[in-house]
Amino acid sequence: MRLTIDGRAVELPEGATVLDGVNLLTIPLPQLCKDPDRAPLGACRTCLVRVEGQRGLPAACHLPAREGMVVSTEHPDAVRVRRGVLDLTLAMLTPSAERADFAQVGAAAARHGLREPGFAPLHRFDVDASKSFFVLDREACILCGRCTVACDEVQQIGAIALLGRGHATKVGVFGDGALAASVCTSCGQCVATCPTGALSPKDAPARIARRVETTCPYCGVGCGLVVNVIAGESSEGRSPHLQTDDRLALMTDDVPSNQSSLGTLCVKGRFGTGFVHARDRVTHPMVRRDGRWVRVSWEEALDAAAEGLVRHRGRFGALASAKATNEDGYVFQKFCRVVMQTNDVDHCTRLCHSPSVEAMLVSMGSGATSNSYQDYEDAGCLMVVGADASANHPVIAIRFRRAVARGARLVVVNPKRVDLCDQADLWLQQRPGTDVALFNAMARVILDEGLANLDFVGNRTEGFEAWRASLEPFTLAHAERVTDVRASDITRAARWYARPPFAGSCLIWGMGITQHTNGIHNAHAVLNLALVAGQMGFPGSGISPLRGQNNVQGCGDAGCIPTNLPGYQKYDPETLAKFEARWGVRPPGRPGRVVTEMIEGCLDGATRALYVVGENPLLSEPDLHHAEKAIDQLDVLVVQDLFMHETAERAHVFLPAAAFAEKEGTFTNSERRVQRVRQALPPPGEARPDWWIACELAKRVARRLGIDVGDQFDYPGPAEIFDEMARLTPLLAGLSHARLDREGGIQWPCPTADHPGTRYLYAESFPTGRARFVPARETAEAAELPDRDFPFVLNTGRLLYHWHGGTLTRRVQGLLELAPHLEVAIHPSDARRLGVNPGSRIRVASRRGELTGHACVTEAVRPGAVFVPFVKLEESAANFLTNSAFDPSSKIPEYKVCAVRVERVPEEASAGRHSPPRPR
Ligand code: SF4
Ligand code: SF4
Numbered sequence: 001m002r003l004t005i006d007g008r009a010v011e012l013p014e015g016a017t018v019l020d021g022v023n024l025l026t027i028p029l030p031q032l033c034k035d036p037d038r039a040p041l042g043a044c045r046t047c048l049v050r051v052e053g054q055r056g057l058p059a060a061c062h063l064p065a066r067e068g069m070v071v072s073t074e075h076p077d078a079v080r081v082r083r084g085v086l087d088l089t090l091a092m093l094t095p096s097a098e099r100a101d102f103a104q105v106g107a108a109a110a111r112h113g114l115r116e117p118g119f120a121p122l123h124r125f126d127v128d129a130s131k132s133f134f135v136l137d138r139e140a141c142i143l144c145g146r147c148t149v150a151c152d153e154v155q156q157i158g159a160i161a162l163l164g165r166g167h168a169t170k171v172g173v174f175g176d177g178a179l180a181a182s183v184c185t186s187c188g189q190c191v192a193t194c195p196t197g198a199l200s201p202k203d204a205p206a207r208i209a210r211r212v213e214t215t216c217p218y219c220g221v222g223c224g225l226v227v228n229v230i231a232g233e234s235s236e237g238r239s240p241h242l243q244t245d246d247r248l249a250l251m252t253d254d255v256p257s258n259q260s261s262l263g264t265l266c267v268k269g270r271f272g273t274g275f276v277h278a279r280d281r282v283t284h285p286m287v288r289r290d291g292r293w294v295r296v297s298w299e300e301a302l303d304a305a306a307e308g309l310v311r312h313r314g315r316f317g318a319l320a321s322a323k324a325t326n327e328d329g330y331v332f333q334k335f336c337r338v339v340m341q342t343n344d345v346d347h348c349t350r351l352c353h354s355p356s357v358e359a360m361l362v363s364m365g366s367g368a369t370s371n372s373y374q375d376y377e378d379a380g381c382l383m384v385v386g387a388d389a390s391a392n393h394p395v396i397a398i399r400f401r402r403a404v405a406r407g408a409r410l411v412v413v414n415p416k417r418v419d420l421c422d423q424a425d426l427w428l429q430q431r432p433g434t435d436v437a438l439f440n441a442m443a444r445v446i447l448d449e450g451l452a453n454l455d456f457v458g459n460r461t462e463g464f465e466a467w468r469a470s471l472e473p474f475t476l477a478h479a480e481r482v483t484d485v486r487a488s489d490i491t492r493a494a495r496w497y498a499r500p501p502f503a504g505s506c507l508i509w510g511m512g513i514t515q516h517t518n519g520i521h522n523a524h525a526v527l528n529l530a531l532v533a534g535q536m537g538f539p540g541s542g543i544s545p546l547r548g549q550n551n552v553q554g555c556g557d558a559g560c561i562p563t564n565l566p567g568y569q570k571y572d573p574e575t576l577a578k579f580e581a582r583w584g585v586r587p588p589g590r591p592g593r594v595v596t597e598m599i600e601g602c603l604d605g606a607t608r609a610l611y612v613v614g615e616n617p618l619l620s621e622p623d624l625h626h627a628e629k630a631i632d633q634l635d636v637l638v639v640q641d642l643f644m645h646e647t648a649e650r651a652h653v654f655l656p657a658a659a660f661a662e663k664e665g666t667f668t669n670s671e672r673r674v675q676r677v678r679q680a681l682p683p684p685g686e687a688r689p690d691w692w693i694a695c696e697l698a699k700r701v702a703r704r705l706g707i708d709v710g711d712q713f714d715y716p717g718p719a720e721i722f723d724e725m726a727r728l729t730p731l732l733a734g735l736s737h738a739r740l741d742r743e744g745g746i747q748w749p750c751p752t753a754d755h756p757g758t759r760y761l762y763a764e765s766f767p768t769g770r771a772r773f774v775p776a777r778e779t780a781e782a783a784e785l786p787d788r789d790f791p792f793v794l795n796t797g798r799l800l801y802h803w804h805g806g807t808l809t810r811r812v813q814g815l816l817e818l819a820p821h822l823e824v825a826i827h828p829s830d831a832r833r834l835g836v837n838p839g840s841r842i843r844v845a846s847r848r849g850e851l852t853g854h855a856c857v858t859e860a861v862r863p864g865a866v867f868v869p870f871v872k873l874e875e876s877a878a879n880f881l882t883n884s885a886f887d888p889s890s891k892i893p894e895y896k897v898c899a900v901r902v903e904r905v906p907e908e909a910s911a912g913r914h915s916p917p918r919p920r
Helices: 018-024 076-091 103-111 146-154 189-193 267-271 298-311 326-339 354-363 373-378 394-405 435-448 454-460 464-470 476-483 487-498 519-533 552-557 573-583 595-604 624-632 690-705 718-728 737-743 813-818 828-834
Strands: 002-005 008-011 070-072 134-137 160-163 170-173 199-201 208-215 224-230 247-253 286-289 292-295 316-319 381-385 409-413 426-428 505-509 542-545 609-613 636-641 653-656 665-668 673-677 792-797 823-826 841-845 850-857 865-869 898-904
Touching: 002 018, 018 070, 076 103, 146 160, 146 189, 189 199, 189 247, 208 673, 247 267, 267 813, 286 298, 298 609, 298 636, 298 653, 298 690, 316 326, 316 595, 326 552, 326 573, 326 665, 326 690, 326 718, 354 519, 354 542, 373 394, 373 505, 381 394, 381 487, 394 409, 409 487, 426 487, 435 476, 435 487, 435 519, 454 519, 476 487, 487 505, 487 519, 505 519, 519 542, 552 665, 573 718, 595 624, 665 718, 673 737, 718 737, 823 828, 823 841, 828 850, 828 898
Parallel strands: 002 070, 316 609, 381 409, 381 505, 409 426, 505 542, 609 636, 636 653, 792 865, 823 850
Antiparallel strands: 002 008, 134 199, 160 170, 208 224, 224 247, 286 292, 286 653, 665 673, 792 898, 823 865, 841 850, 841 898
């Protein structure tokens, strides 16, 4: 369509509005209630225009564009009426020194010749400053409704609404209380859209020097971030690029076309990246001399690290970082395989989803999520097992809530009442450690009721009959007895999953079923369910282990696992020869040790040197006293990180690394989408990107060992590292930094430069030919069960406001304010019995250690169970309690279940030490 606006021609697609044309021509027409990323609301009436041949002054945001239309934004009638509307709008605002400009409103009023409101405001409203990151100043609010739409329709939370009537109308929360006492999650979506600054960050950014698109460094969702950089003083009057005193301001969400996040963020992504500027960031290389840290040059530090590693080649282990980029990980594993001649390289996937990856590799031939996030929204049934998505993957939880709003069934399977239960059609609260009985019984229901997809089973799978026979003991009666879940609920869940009301079903799981000594069987039990129902390989279906760290998928893809070369390629002669041809050195041909074996090896001498990048095993390992004892045996510990954390404090060499915003590269998210990470700041002091450090170390170690590595570790930059990885890795062969820059994130497999990427796996076939049913065995519920001395079951997990052990989030003041205390969730009946009140101090002890926290008395946990988050707060950490018993197959520790004792800390012992938790 061609139309004319203010005398200028513009071409618009079918379905566009006149406002789209106005904005395309960058005509400064007020549009206060229009979020650029959302459908128009038509609430503010400030975008009024005149259309030739028409009566009245329609709002451009709701005016469909038509061929030949002649529109004027400058017609005197339109300007006059808009001016009146703006004058009334201004009258709603109370000016003050702090909010002099009112952002978009102020600019629009000034353009219409309005400086002072013509009317006095009728009502005075309170400022709500109860949230740690932003304020709601209602005297700067024009009731446009953008924030309520952002909260309700975009985030699907519904914390705020327009309360009251007439002149008393205001933005507020249920019951007209404080935001901090509401269900608000501090995601900041409302802040991002507010056109007047009524909702504004407490730490309002000063002059923004530049905006850099990158990817969130926290969780595996991989949300698109726009980093806003505040110019440092040294930038004044100079080129606005990478000055050493530039700083990050708050993050902005990426455009809605970003397929990972659709223009949304959670609290950690938007407000939680201040750790980059933490005062205790280590910015210089250091070595330990006579028990004390000494600042040294890079030369000295790298030489010290190299000499130590050379001494212990053969008794060396390496922990890669799932927070670092793919390029960092690729160089790291290449150093291990080429120079240290070992496959003893692993990362934190061992501690979260190794059973999932291993079971999927055996059953389907790929260890990755089969579907895309889009499939969650398209599904007719979502079964979410052992995952607290609202806390751990908040932007995926939005997709779940949207699916429910579209009519999908939501089944939550979790011993703990997680937030998603509020939206669930069915919540199965199984006893911890009884997942095999539950899923095998569901499979029996599917078979017995004729709900199996026998075409899929017959044409695409093997091992069906043996598996079917293995289900014999798993009757509904048995499952009900073992799991404590009603047989009727098990049946309902099975029916909905196998026959969703529309489209397909997605089976999504978290660490609730993997972090067990029976983790591999739990994973096989859920995979068998997906196979018998044929719920994969088409839109709205799939199997999804929700990945924890931002780049845990990519770290494995890049080869930081002991069992496979990059791209999950096997150690077969042909593949080894391919890598030898590129690397000039043949990688070792046998699987190496996993992280749990490396740590155990510290005690028996099998590990004498450890190189740890971006990980903090002395918070993430189970049974921390045991782990400390092991780490203390090391002859050489090299730590490469941002902070002097619990593990680094015991190191011999510290190598300061660049943070996510200080380097180039890629992350791969939970749906296999490879996305760009871009540099917004220079690294502080002498910190360097991880890939650079690993290359420098590799060259020094190789020189001392007499290995000729030629130019194998001389890369101009991360783009060239990615190119080498892609050439050796068929899954990534069609990708490059240049292509990702042009097209945005792309999902692997992407075998050629013209391949569009893969939305879902297994549409036609499996990498193994046929998928395999693997009988899932029911073993003892856990390695350690409650008894008289330790009568409670401990469950562990993460929090919305902290990331894992808290190494990063404890350095963000606002997040610490939102979750300052370690809270121990305990059922009211147990609390009553023990004389524990909400907020009072409580001690939890296992056979391995103890901690103290604040009681959170809640029915979210079962009687006889307590929940403690992983984060270390007030010097207490859950892993002092957990059990290092591990799954014999995948070697994952049993973080989710151990036996503990709980007791009240006498008032006098805790008096004055801590205030009780406050509502958030
Ligand atoms: S911060 Fe998020 S949850 Fe809170 S009111 Fe705003 S949009 Fe709603
Ligand atoms: S959901 Fe995950 S990736 Fe997205 S903003 Fe939050 S922490 Fe970052």
